[in-house]
Structure formats: C-alpha cells, structure tokens
Amino acid sequence: MQMQREQGVSFPPHLISLERIQELADIEETVDGSIRIGALTDLESCRTHPLVRRKCPILSEAIGAIASPAVRNRGTIGGNVLYGVGDAIPVLLALDARLSWFCENGIRSEWINDYLSKQEAPAKAAILTDITVASPVKGRCFFRKIGRRETFVPSVVTVAMYREMTDRHTIKEIRMVAGGGVNTPRRLKMCERELIGKELTDDLIVSLSAGIKEEAALIGDVFASADYRRTVAANLLLAALQSDR
Amino acid sequence: MEKKIRPDGREKVTGRLKYLTDLTFPEMLWAKVLRSAYPHARILSLSTEKARKLPGVRAIITHEDVPALNGFGIVTPDQPVLCKDVVRYVGDALAAVAADSIEIAARALELIEVHYEPLPVLDSPEKALAKSAPFLHPGGNVLHRAGFQKGDIQAAFSQCAKIVEETYEVPRQLHAYMETEGGVIVPEKDGSLTVYVGTQHGFKDRFQLSRILGMPEEKIRIISSPMGGSFGGKDELNIQPYGALLALATGRPVKIHQTRQESMRSSIKRHPMKITMKTGVDQTGRLRAHQTTITADTGAYATLGPAILDFAVEHACGPYIIDAVDTKGLSVFTNNGVSGEFRGFGGNQITFALEGQMDRLAAAIGMDALELRRLNIRRKEDPGPLGQRIAPTNGALEVLESAARVYHAKKQHMPKRSTWKRTGTGLAVTMHGGGLGFGRMDPAGGRLSLTENGKVEIAFGFEEAGQGILAVIEAVTTEALGCKKEDLSIVIGDTAFVPSSGSTTASRGTSMVWHSLQRLKGPFIKQLLQGAAQRTGIEEEELSIGPGGIWKEGRCMLSFESLAAGKEPIVVSTQFDFPVSPDPIDSAHFLYTYSGVVAQVEVDLLTGKIKVTELHQSTAAGPVVNELGYRGQIEGGGVMALGYTLMEDVVMKEGQYATENLDSYLIPGIGDVPFQLELEAIETLPLEDHYGPRGVGEIGTVAVAPAVANAIYDAIGFRVSCLPVKPEAVLQSMERGILHENRF
Numbered sequence: 001m002q003m004q005r006e007q008g009v010s011f012p013p014h015l016i017s018l019e020r021i022q023e024l025a026d027i028e029e030t031v032d033g034s035i036r037i038g039a040l041t042d043l044e045s046c047r048t049h050p051l052v053r054r055k056c057p058i059l060s061e062a063i064g065a066i067a068s069p070a071v072r073n074r075g076t077i078g079g080n081v082l083y084g085v086g087d088a089i090p091v092l093l094a095l096d097a098r099l100s101w102f103c104e105n106g107i108r109s110e111w112i113n114d115y116l117s118k119q120e121a122p123a124k125a126a127i128l129t130d131i132t133v134a135s136p137v138k139g140r141c142f143f144r145k146i147g148r149r150e151t152f153v154p155s156v157v158t159v160a161m162y163r164e165m166t167d168r169h170t171i172k173e174i175r176m177v178a179g180g181g182v183n184t185p186r187r188l189k190m191c192e193r194e195l196i197g198k199e200l201t202d203d204l205i206v207s208l209s210a211g212i213k214e215e216a217a218l219i220g221d222v223f224a225s226a227d228y229r230r231t232v233a234a235n236l237l238l239a240a241l242q243s244d245r
Numbered sequence: 246m247e248k249k250i251r252p253d254g255r256e257k258v259t260g261r262l263k264y265l266t267d268l269t270f271p272e273m274l275w276a277k278v279l280r281s282a283y284p285h286a287r288i289l290s291l292s293t294e295k296a297r298k299l300p301g302v303r304a305i306i307t308h309e310d311v312p313a314l315n316g317f318g319i320v321t322p323d324q325p326v327l328c329k330d331v332v333r334y335v336g337d338a339l340a341a342v343a344a345d346s347i348e349i350a351a352r353a354l355e356l357i358e359v360h361y362e363p364l365p366v367l368d369s370p371e372k373a374l375a376k377s378a379p380f381l382h383p384g385g386n387v388l389h390r391a392g393f394q395k396g397d398i399q400a401a402f403s404q405c406a407k408i409v410e411e412t413y414e415v416p417r418q419l420h421a422y423m424e425t426e427g428g429v430i431v432p433e434k435d436g437s438l439t440v441y442v443g444t445q446h447g448f449k450d451r452f453q454l455s456r457i458l459g460m461p462e463e464k465i466r467i468i469s470s471p472m473g474g475s476f477g478g479k480d481e482l483n484i485q486p487y488g489a490l491l492a493l494a495t496g497r498p499v500k501i502h503q504t505r506q507e508s509m510r511s512s513i514k515r516h517p518m519k520i521t522m523k524t525g526v527d528q529t530g531r532l533r534a535h536q537t538t539i540t541a542d543t544g545a546y547a548t549l550g551p552a553i554l555d556f557a558v559e560h561a562c563g564p565y566i567i568d569a570v571d572t573k574g575l576s577v578f579t580n581n582g583v584s585g586e587f588r589g590f591g592g593n594q595i596t597f598a599l600e601g602q603m604d605r606l607a608a609a610i611g612m613d614a615l616e617l618r619r620l621n622i623r624r625k626e627d628p629g630p631l632g633q634r635i636a637p638t639n640g641a642l643e644v645l646e647s648a649a650r651v652y653h654a655k656k657q658h659m660p661k662r663s664t665w666k667r668t669g670t671g672l673a674v675t676m677h678g679g680g681l682g683f684g685r686m687d688p689a690g691g692r693l694s695l696t697e698n699g700k701v702e703i704a705f706g707f708e709e710a711g712q713g714i715l716a717v718i719e720a721v722t723t724e725a726l727g728c729k730k731e732d733l734s735i736v737i738g739d740t741a742f743v744p745s746s747g748s749t750t751a752s753r754g755t756s757m758v759w760h761s762l763q764r765l766k767g768p769f770i771k772q773l774l775q776g777a778a779q780r781t782g783i784e785e786e787e788l789s790i791g792p793g794g795i796w797k798e799g800r801c802m803l804s805f806e807s808l809a810a811g812k813e814p815i816v817v818s819t820q821f822d823f824p825v826s827p828d829p830i831d832s833a834h835f836l837y838t839y840s841g842v843v844a845q846v847e848v849d850l851l852t853g854k855i856k857v858t859e860l861h862q863s864t865a866a867g868p869v870v871n872e873l874g875y876r877g878q879i880e881g882g883g884v885m886a887l888g889y890t891l892m893e894d895v896v897m898k899e900g901q902y903a904t905e906n907l908d909s910y911l912i913p914g915i916g917d918v919p920f921q922l923e924l925e926a927i928e929t930l931p932l933e934d935h936y937g938p939r940g941v942g943e944i945g946t947v948a949v950a951p952a953v954a955n956a957i958y959d960a961i962g963f964r965v966s967c968l969p970v971k972p973e974a975v976l977q978s979m980e981r982g983i984l985h986e987n988r989f
Contacts (some may be wrong), residue, residue: 006906146852148892150916222896222903228973236852239665
C-alpha cells in the first residue's frame with residue numbers, strides 16, 4: 001500500500017490494525033508435521049524461524065529474496081500472499097500450501113492455487129489467518145528470482161518447483177510455478193502432466209521448453225519483454241530439472 | 246600514508262549532520278512547484294483563482310510575478326523560471342505555491358487550472374531534426390555543433406587494412422543524489438535574502454538569482470554546503486528561484502524540498518548520445534583514420550549542453566595518436582528531460598564508443614587488444630587530442646601498463662567454468678581533461694587568515710557535496726603550513742564569507758586548493774613569522790610554523806592565540822586562473838588524468854544477466870592528497886559507472902518519464918558491487934611538472950563501461966554497443982547461435 005500511495009493511489013480513509021492479535025503471528029508444527037504460519041508473521045521472523053529453516057528451507061530462501069531487510073521486518077507473509085504477485089507465492093504454490101480464512105461462519109480453508117486462480121477471498125470480509133505448508137521431505141525443491149539488480153528489486157521472473165521421484169527414477173509428483181512482474185505466479189499444470197510417470201531424459205527436457213513458455217504466459221513491460229520472461233522461466237526450470245537428474 | 250577520518254565523517258556516519266534541507270525557521274512556509282502536464286504544449290490559460298481561495302495558501306506565483314529576467318541557465322538563460330506561452334518538457338514550471346503545510350501546497354497545485362493545447366512531441370533528436378519539426382527555440386532545434394578535423398580522412402581510410410564501423414547508444418542517467426533539491430529561503434529584515442540551498446557554485450547562483458529577482462548581488466547571500474550529493478546535478482539552478490520569489494512575496498521563510506518523483510521530473514540528467522565511429526588501421530596496427538559522429542539529446546533547454554558536446558568531441562580519439570581525425574557533434578533540443586552536467590561530462594559516452602572500437606579493431610586484424618593500444622597510445626610529449634600542448638606526463642602509458650599487468654594476472658586465475666556461467670575479462674583506458682578548458686572563464690582563488698582568536702582560517706568558494714573537499718583542504722593546508730588540523734578553521738559554502746573559487750566541478754577542486762596553497766603559503770608564513778619575531782625577539786629565520794603555533798628548535802615558542810592577540814588579523818588572498826594550454830584552441834584542456842580499468846564479469850547463460858565480479862582501476866592523477874577520499878572517489882565512481890553500464894536508464898516515452906521513481910529507475914545496491922574493488926594510484930609526475938595533484942572526481946566513472954563491455958565479449962562473444970546492457974540482448978545473442986552449448 002505504501003508503494004501504491006507513492007504512485008498516487010490514496011490510502012483508504014480507515015485502516016483497522018490486527019497487529020495485536022498474537023495468534024495471527026506465530027509459527028508452529030501441526031500434528032501431521034506441517035508448518036502453520038500465522039498470516040501476520042513478519043517476513044523476517046518467518047525467514048529465520050528454526051522450524052522454517054529446518055523443515056522448509058526453500059521457503060526461508062524465497063523470503064530472503066523479498067525486498068530489503070527493512071521491508072521484511074515490517075511486511076507479513078499474509079500480506080505477501082494477498083498482494084497477488086509476492087515473491088513468497090511461487091514456493092508456496094510449489095509446496096501446495098493451504099490458506100485458512102476467518103469468515104463470518106467459521107474458519108474456511110483452501111489450496112493457495114485455488115485462491116490465486118480466482119484472487120478472491122472465500123467469503124465477504126474474510127480475514128486470512130494462516131498458511132500451512134507440508135514439509136517437503138520426500139522431494140526436491142527449487143526457487144529462483146530474477147530482478148534487474150541483485151536485491152531490493154521487483155521480480156522480472158520468479159520460478160519455483162517441487163519434484164518427487166519414484167524408485168524407478170520416474171517422476172511421481174511435480175509442481176512447477178512461474179511468475180514475475182505483474183504476472184500472478186501460476187502452476188504450469190499442462191507441463192506437469194507431461195512429466196508425471198516419465199523418466200527425465202535430455203529429449204524430454206528439451207521438448208518441454210516451448211510448453212513452459214506458452215503455459216507461463218508471462219507478459220512484459222518496458223523493462224523486460226514477454227518473450228524474455230518466458231524464455232528465462234523455461235531456461236531456469238529446465239536447468240533445474242537437468243541439474244538434479 | 247596515514248588514513249585520516251574526514252572532518253565531516255563522524256557527523257555524517259552518526260546522522261548528526263544537518264543538511265540544508267533539514268533546516269526549519271520560525272513562521273516558515275512550505276512550497277511546491279506546478280510542473281507541466283505535457284512535454285510540449287501551448288498554454289492557453291492559467292488560473293490560480295480557486296487555489297488562492299484554499300485556506301492556508303499564502304502566495305502563488307506565475308510568470309507575471311517574475312520581476313526581472315524570466316529565465317535561467319549557466320551559459321544561456323533560455324529556461325523560463327515560470328512558463329508563459331509554451332511548455333517544452335514535463336519539468337517546465339508554471340506556478341509555485343507557498344502554504345502553511347506541504348499538504349495544503351500540494352492541494353493548491355491541484356486547484357490551479359491550466360488549459361493546454363498539446364503540440365507535436367519531439368521525443369528524439371531524429372524527430373527534432375526532421376524538416377517538418379516545429380522549432381522549440383527561436384534559433385531552431387540544434388543547440389550546438391562542434392567538430393575537429395585533422396589530416397585527410399578519406400585518403401587515410403583508403404590506405405587502411407581494416408575499417409571497423411559501429412553505432413553506440415548510451416542512456417540518460419540520473420545523478421540519484423541522496424538529498425533531492427531543496428532548502429529554505431529566508432527574507433531578512435534589511436530587505437536582503439538568505440538562500441540556504443545546496444549548489445556547486447554559490448556565486449553563480451547568486452548571479453543567476455540577482456538576474457531573475459532584479460536585486461543586487463550583494464543583497465543575496467547563498468549558503469550552499471553541505472549537500473547530500475550532487476555529481477554535477479546541482480550546478481545549474483533548480484528550485485532556488487521559486488523559493489526566493491515566494492519568500493519575497495510572503496515576507497516569510499519558504500522551504501522547498503522536492504520529493505524523489507518531483508526531482509526525477511525536473512532535474513537534469515546525463516546526455517543520451519548516439520555515436521557512430523568508423524576507425525581504420527593499417528597492417529601493422531597503427532590507427533590511421535578515425536571518424537566520429539555524435540548526436541546528443543540535450544532535452545528542452547541549453548544549460549551546459551554545448552560544453553558537454555565540446556568535451557565529447559575533444560575526447561573522441563582519447564589517448565591515441567591518429568593521423569586523420571574527423572569528429573562532428575550535434576546537440577539537439579527535444580521535448581525530453583533536460584540533459585546537463587554529470588560527472589564525466591561527455592567523456593563517459595565517447596569513451597564507451599572509442600574503447601569499443603579498439604577491441605573490435607584488434608579482433609579485426611587479429612592483434613592482441615592490449616598490443617594495439619600500446620602501439621597507438623600517446624607518449625609523454627605528444628600533443629593533446631585537439632593538437633594542443635598539454636602538461637607532459639606519462640600517465641596514459643602508465644595506466645595502460647598497470648592495467649595490462651592486472652589483466653594478465655586475472656586471465657591466469659579465471660574461475661572454474663560452470664555449466665550455466667561464463668566468465669570474461671575486459672580492459673579499457675581513457676584520459677580525461679580537468680578544468681573548464683581554453684577560452685572559458687575559469688578563475689580560482691582562496692584566502693588564508695590568522696583570525697583574532699588565533700585560528701588559521703582557510704576559506705574557499707568550493708562546496709562540500711560528499712566528495713571530500715573538506716578533507717582535501719585540511720590535508721593540503723596542514724601540509725603546506727606545518728600546523729595541525731586542530732589549528733584550522735575551514736570556511737566554505739557561504740557567499741558572505743568565502744572568496745570566489747569558481748565552480749566545484751570539472752575535477753578542479755583538489756587541484757585548485759593545492760594551487761592556492763602554493764601561492765598563499767609563502768606570504769602567509771612570512772607575515773606570521775615576522776609577527777612572531779617581533780613578539781619573541783627571536784630572529785625570523787630561526788622560527789618556523791608547527792603544530793599549535795610558532796616553533797624554534799623543536800619547541801613551540803608562541804601559540805597562534807598569543808600571536809593573534811591584540812593584533813589586526815593577518816589575511817592573504819590569491820586569485821588566479823586554472824592552467825590552460827598555451828595553444829589557443831577553444832575548449833581544449835591542459836591537465837589530464839588517466840585511467841586504466843580491468844573488469845571481470847560473469848554471464849548467466851540462462852538469464853543473460855551480467856554480474857561484475859571484479860573491478861580494478863589504475864588511476865594516474867598526480868600525488869594522492871587524501872588516501873581515503875581518493876579511494877572513495879574511484880570506487881564510488883566505479884559503482885556509479887556499473888549502474889550506467891548494467892541498469893540505469895531514465896526511460897522516456899513520448900516525452901513522459903516511464904521511470905518516475907527509484908522503484909523502477911534502478912541504481913546498484915551493495916549486492917551488485919563486486920567484492921573485489923581495487924585501485925592502483927599512480928602518483929608519479931615528471932620532475933618538471935609543477936601542477937601538483939589533479940582532481941579525481943570524474944575519472945573513476947569514465948572507462949568502466951567499455952571494460953565491462955569488452956569483458957562480456959570475452960565471456961560469450963557478444964559485442965555490446967548499447968547501454969545499459971540488457972540481459973534480453975545478451976540472451977538473444979546466444980540464441981542467434983554464437984553460443985550453443987548447453988542450450989535448450
């Protein structure tokens with residue numbers, strides 16, 4: 001909102017602070033071993049939390065790529081998700097995180113992917129309360145953010161991936177995500193389906209390039225064209241697949 | 246050499262230092278300036294009626310309220326203070342408001358009604374030069390032409406074994422000083438005006454304001470230091486006229502401090518240039534012919550556009566000796582933001598092109614690029630680039646050899662090849678003129694006094710913009726006199742108390758401080774010792790100046806306080822001109838500094854991103870006055886140049902800024918700065934050289950871009966001709982098949 005204000009969008013006349021609701025700002029392990037993160041947890045606490053570091057280091061890494069230390073001290077994980085283009089989103093999508101909302105008639109929960117595809121809270125006046133991520137113990141994770149400089153920069157391309165293999169070296173489960181700039185990060189589900197059950201060969205990897213570019217459908221701006229963003233998203237995801245074959 | 250903490254260091258690091266934009270006064274009002282909504286339009290009507298009715302608004306000024314000259318500009322005052330009929334860029338001012346708060350002033354701007362008739366927008370030099378283009382100024386759209394010819398260029402080309410031709414394009418760079426333009430203007434009881442606004446030249450601001458206000462210069466006092474950065478950007482007037490007019494209109498102190506967006510919109514920028522170079526060599530690698538065409542986008546108004554073009558023309562063949570040279574430059578008015586003075590002053594643009602040519606030529610004839618440079622580089626007694634006699638030094642060859650050693654060392658220790666990264670090393674050299682050049686008034690001066698309270702007061706009209714002039718003054722004065730820094734009182738940045746020293750620009754500060762002290766120290770020491778001899782009865786010849794006072798045989802005989810007590814202050818002044826060539830060639834420089842840069846880059850094959858991993862600068866600028874200040878200038882200049890090379894570009898679309906703030910106009914962060922920033926200062930000067938230390942304010946920015954570009958070629962075989970280097974272009978170059986391995 002602060003950035004939007006700088007760009008000339010005026011602040012809403014009234015703001016209600018939820019900051020004092022302690023329960024919205026804690027991190028805990030749930031009974032099934034997942035990590036539940038309160039939506040008001042500031043990004044830096046989230047990044048450095050021992051539970052996140054130990055059980056979900058890729059999320060810690062992704063949050064480290066958001067803005068600057070000063071912004072991470074104030075910004076929250078919930079805010080980053082609701083922003084719609086936040087840099088924590090790709091990893092949360094790749095890890096198939098769940099969002100919980102406080103609604104008039106109780107708590108409702110949904111996959112982050114479902115929320116992002118409609119970008120609308122599940123009920124009127126719903127408040128995001130927490131984000132739950134399963135610890136990716138069985139598979140491998142990948143995250144990379146590309147901006148026009150090293151840090152404190154809006155993303156040009158952000159990609160993330162989660163991949164689990166079978167004992168026979170075929171892909172058991174895969175979630176690939178691409179976003180960046182004004183592009184809401186999205187799962188590349190068609191590409192994922194192409195890969196499920198298959199062994200990763202050079203040919204398969206090369207054949208995926210066009211599909212990723214098309215499905216990522218990233219749009220461009222005056223600083224980086226659509227074509228560049230799509231190519232980079234494909235390059236990064238394919239290199240990640242190739243490197244940890 | 247001892248590493249000294251600069252005099253203003255502690256206050257700056259602890260945040261205690263008050264900048265002029267931090268000042269407040271009782272009864273102070275806040276002002277804002279209404280800038281044009283269009284890059285080019287006729288003003289049909291302008292009404293401030295509604296705005297005046299807003300409670301809290303104390304004054305609104307328009308062109309009708311400018312008492313004398315409605316114009317400013319260091320050389321030609323062609324920029325209206327407040328526009329009357331026409332606006333020529335989106336930074337043009339139409340009105341200014343003083344109110345009880347910033348919010349009221351901002352609201353009042355919204356209430357000012359302006360009706361425009363949009364006119365065709367000339368958003369490129371090509372459009373401005375078209376036959377059908379409307380004239381932006383009475384004399385047409387060409388601000389300035391400059392050129393230099395030597396030898397028979399056509400004949401020389403016909404004898405070349407290889408000719409390389411390329412067009413280089415360089416961007417509009419923002420100074421991005423931390424402190425945006427601003428300050429407070431205070432009307433005094435006696436009818437005079439005190440202007441607390443940062444500038445690089447207090448006396449020039451005083452002159453320009455006097456011309457606008459119709460007020461004698463003596464009634465205007467400019468307090469102008471310290472500044473939170475300038476880099477050339479605050480040499481020209483910015484918000485001073487609006488603050489002054491509003492202070493006079495309201496009789497109250499008026500503060501203006503531009504937001505970053507307001508600054509982006511109205512401030513001057515580095516000239517974007519398109520430079521075509523055609524250069525030929527013979528079979529032995531001798532440069533025979535060099536033809537250059539420069540087109541500079543100077544924006545809506547003149548400011549220092551002509552001088553910057555002259556500088557680029559002068560430096561078109563840099564430190565190389567070439568038989569036939571033909572350089573033509575054109576500076577063109579457009580409806581883009583105003584281009585003006587910026588650290589490097591046209592040298593950065595032309596050096597990027599020239600050093601690009603050198604590497605391309607070397608490749609074309611299969612010669613080592615270093616060898617090609619060595620073969621053609623100027624020697625000590627060679628004339629300067631315009632054929633003028635210059636202060637003879639071996640600087641050019643020395644920086645080349647130093648850079649060559651570094652280059653070879655880095656080539657031998659290249660990091661291991663990784664799957665998705667390629668590393669490359671590149672080199673570039675340059676020479677850079679200091680001072681304003683032949684035929685331009687370039688006076689300097691200083692004053693040294695023993696004050697009544699026993700302080701050795703050293704006064705200059707220079708300004709402290711963060712570059713470290715205070716540290717230079719302290720070091721040079723204590724060394725020249727033999728006293729200690731605690732004995733000194735340094736006075737700068739206030740036209741009421743300082744002598745005229747000329748502008749704090751063109752790498753002239755350090756040099757002129759040193760020259761001043763060489764002139765001042767003799768007579769000053771003599772008067773001090775005479776006085777001390779009278780007081781103590783000791784022979785003058787046995788006395789000398791030391792820490793705290795006058796010494797004899799290792800003992801302090803008389804403190805400065807005692808010497809000064811009850812006596813008229815001792816005052817010694819000097820006035821002289823910056824040294825120029827004995828050859829009367831317009832704009833030609835006499836004192837040059839030299840730089841050799843080696844850069845190492847890492848190219849990401851997946852993203853096309855460039856990371857500069859090492860940057861080494863060899864600088865020849867005479868003796869180092871203050872080691873940390875010198876290093877700060879070269880390293881800081883290097884980082885600024887990395888931004889220019891890799892990311893900085895004030896993008897304009899149809900005369901409007903596409904980059905309105907620092908969220909889209911990016912400057913390097915510490916993560917973009919190579920961990921290995923190295924410097925070799927070459928301090929040697931010929932024995933007969935008596936010009937002392939040269940300034941290094943600009944040289945660290947000049948040859949970085951071509952060194953990085955040459956390193957990129959070394960890494961992936963991509964010839965960069967356009968800055969900033971776009972990852973997109975890098976990636977495309979590889980897709981075109983220059984590099985196939987590991988590609989998808």
